[in-house]
Amino acid sequence: MRRIPHLRWWIVALICVGTIANYLARNSLGVLAPELKAHLGMTTQQYSYVVGAFQLAYTVMQPIAGFIVDRVGLRAGFALFGVAWSIANMLHALAAGWLGLLFFRGLLGLAESAAVPSGIKAIAEWFPARERSVAVGWFNAGTSLGALIAPPIVVAVSLWADWRLAFVVTGAVGLVWAAAWYAFYRSPTDHPAITPVEAALIAADRPALTGQRATARQILGTAKFWAIAVPRFLAEPAWQTFSFWIPLYLATERGMDLKQIALFAWLPFLAADLGGVLGGYLSPFLVKRFRLSLxxxxxxxxxxxxxLMITPGCIGLAASPYAAIALFCIGGFAHQMISVLINTLSADVFTAEEVATANGFIGQAGWIGGLLFSLLIGQLADTVGYAPLFAALSVFDLIGAAVLIASMRTLIVAESRS
Structure with missing residues (x-):
């Protein structure tokens, strides 16, 4: 095979495409929420249960998926989960009521849970520490790119055919990606296309693999885990609210129809892409310009x-739907900065042999927060409205930042030993 310079960046591109496929499938539900409520006779509360089924399954499965990927390897493990989430999303087309939709949504949550742990593991394997946040930024861009393209694609297919075919189309994309991943991915030590210069660059920044992995109990018993998991628990409700509830909010409180939602609901995710990429570059800039530690x-x-997350907390004060969308955009931008840097921290302080498992547990903490908050929205949105719920998201992120500041010494010590 021909040698490819800077192969690690092509690996990130491949991960990013997989994340796009993952989030395209995931966000199909949110885009179709107003139509599904009408066709399947769902209440807002029942819709929150459907969302909660995905979140609960994803929450429970994340550390298990990370464990599986750590054990069977990235190539086979990530491809297997890619096939599984594609099929699960296509099965949504068979739902005859909200309970059927809830069941298929749970299957999707089980399968999609491997995406972030797998991506973080790949970056831990392929990138030196100084480049990891940039790599995570580009990989993480796939989350918002998938969410960004979901509204126009899903609405176009739904209007051309129906909502059932929209689930089939968005699921089929993942099958193509899974085949490409299995065909082209290898670890740096095994990839035939890596150049000797790049192989040496990667090897020089990585400690020798010992073959020893921390157990789940050992990971959960460390201070460095909780220093990252608590802020992730507090940050994740914002992203899941944006992913699952923006279309329904725009329809119920701002009077937008499906076509208007398709025109505007993707903008916060475009802003999120920019925030994620900028967040990746911000860390090395601060190291170079202000000589901060990693x-x-x-x-x-x-x-x-x-x-910056204070801004979406003010959505209830917005005078027009367009002002609300602008505030969502700032929130998407800010949240993805947080997401990129929190995920990078897990690659900084855990070894490549255990990072997928550790990141799975950290992701589980985040999704517990997201699940609880989505259920809270389902219970309160029709009575108190969305405004106080959006305000709460701002407070959560400020508390999470305070926890990280208090935990810096713990993380610095852990990074020096990883």
């Missing part, structure tokens, strides 16, 4: 983004 640069970026 960990301090990650935390500083998170603190800045948490301050």
């Amino acid at each position: 960990i301090a640069s990650r935390v500083a970026g998170i603190v800045l983004a948490a301050v």
Whole structure:
């Protein structure tokens, strides 16, 4: 095979495409929520249960998926989960009521849970520490790109045919990606296309693999785990609210129809892409410009983004739907900065042999927060409205930033030993 310079960036591109496929399938439900409520006779509360089924399954499965990927390897493990989430999403077309939709949504949550742990593991294997946040930024861009393209694609297919075919189309994309991943991915030590220069660059920044992995109990018993997991628990409700509830909010409180939602609901995810990529570059900039340590640069970026998250907390004050969308855009931008840097921290402080499992547990903490908040929205949105719920998201991120500041010494020590 021909040698490919800078192959690690092509690996990130391949991961990003997989994440796009993952989030395209995931966000199909949110885009179709107003139509599904009408066709399947769902209440807002029942819709929150459907969302909760995905979140609960995803929450439970994340560390298990990370464990599986750590054990069977990235190539086979990520491809297997890619096939599984594609089929699960296509099965949504068979739903005859909200309970059927809830069941298929749960299957999708089980399968999609491997995406972030797998991506973080790949970056831990392929990138030196100084480049990881940039790589995570580009990989993480796939989450918002998938969410960004979901409204126009899903609405176009739904209007051309029906909502059932929209689930089939968005699921089939993942099958193509899974085949490409299995065909082209290898680890740096095994990839025939890597150049000797790049192989040496990667090897020089990685400690020798010992073959020893921390157990789940050992990971959960460390202070470094909780220093990352608590802020993730507090940050994740914002992204899941944006992913699953923006279309329904725009329809119920701002009077938008399906076509208007398709025209505007993708904008917060475009802003999220920009925030994710900028967040990745912000860390090395702070290291170079202000001579911050690696960990301090990650935390500083998170603190800045948490301050920006005050903006979506003011959505209830917006005079028009367009002003509300603008505030959502700032929120998407800020949240993805937080997401990129928190995920990078897990690659900084855990070894490549255990990072997928550790990141799975950290993701589980985040999804517990997202699940609880979605259920809260389902219970309160029709009575108190969305405004106080959006305000709560801002407070969560500020608390999470404070926890990270208090935990910096723990993380710095852990990073030096990983």
